[in-house]
Amino acid sequence: MTAPELQPPAPPTPVLQARGLVKRYGHVTALDGADFDLMPGEVLAVIGDNGAGKTSLIKALTGAVQPDSGEILLDGRPVRFRDPLDARRHGIETVYQDLAVAASLDIATNMFLGREVRKPGLLGRVFRMLDKKHMREESARHMAALKIGLRSLTQPVESLSGGQRQGVAVARAVAWATHVVVMDEPTAALGVKESGQVLDMIRRVRDRGTPVVLISHNMPHVFEIADRIHVQRLGRRVAEIVPGEHSMAEVVAIMTGALQVSDGKAVVADKGAAEAIGLS
DSSP states (O other), X not given: OOOOOOOOOOOOOOSEEEEEEEEEETTEEEEEEEEEEEOTTOEEEEEEOTTSSHHHHHXXXXXXXXXXXXXXXXXXXXXXXSSHHHHHHTTEEEEOTTTTOOTTSBHHHHHTTTOOXXXXXXXXXXXXXXXXXXXXXXXXXXXXXXXXXXXXTTSBGGGSOHHHHXXXXXXXXXXXXXXXXXXESTTTTOOHHHHHHHHHHXXXXXXXXXXXXXXXXXXXXHHHHOSEEEEEETTEEEEEEOBTTBOHHHHHHHHHTSEEEETTEEEESOHHHHHHTTXX
């Protein structure tokens, strides 16, 4: 009697997917049949030259714009986000480049901005008093989980360094995200030390099981932190790269159209462009 053949395990379902997204602004096509796949527990970097459509892609995935056609799936099920609040209700949190923090308010208040917790009973229902003690305790717990060291949660955000402010924004996103955290240029305008701290935070978010979408122009940071790289060009995904299988120069060349990926290998797509950057 022969042993039954073992079936290979089914591939995991992507947490967030897009298929054939199209977005036009008048005569300009920002997304031209764009696809996207974010797998569980990974850091996926999204890169692309100016005008590649990566901003429109991320805005579509987070509810900031409505695609003209195509499909977005969350845990394999079709969804349509009416606005960013709708995406947040589905557990997708975004850390924008400007952080969207209230500089004059303290850290705990920023953590619960728009989600303030009222005291139980009449004090909360009738007098609408906030439960500041609970919010401080929960904020401290999230900060500790991401190993963000701050002197006091009652200090205003404007008194923090750039890296610490980024930490507050990241901790707030992680506290509320049940599916995905999107980070838009999180190391922009930060020094070497603070950038390193932010990259460490991203690793800890991933290690907690929350997948991260990282939009970045900083290729060394992308290669240091990303599990996979989504390359966007001319409104669509042209490649998915695993760092280590391609050099940084090759990935930049794919992004600019000098190379293309065929059967997992980078091959010349534009001989003149490839020669200009020394890859031909």
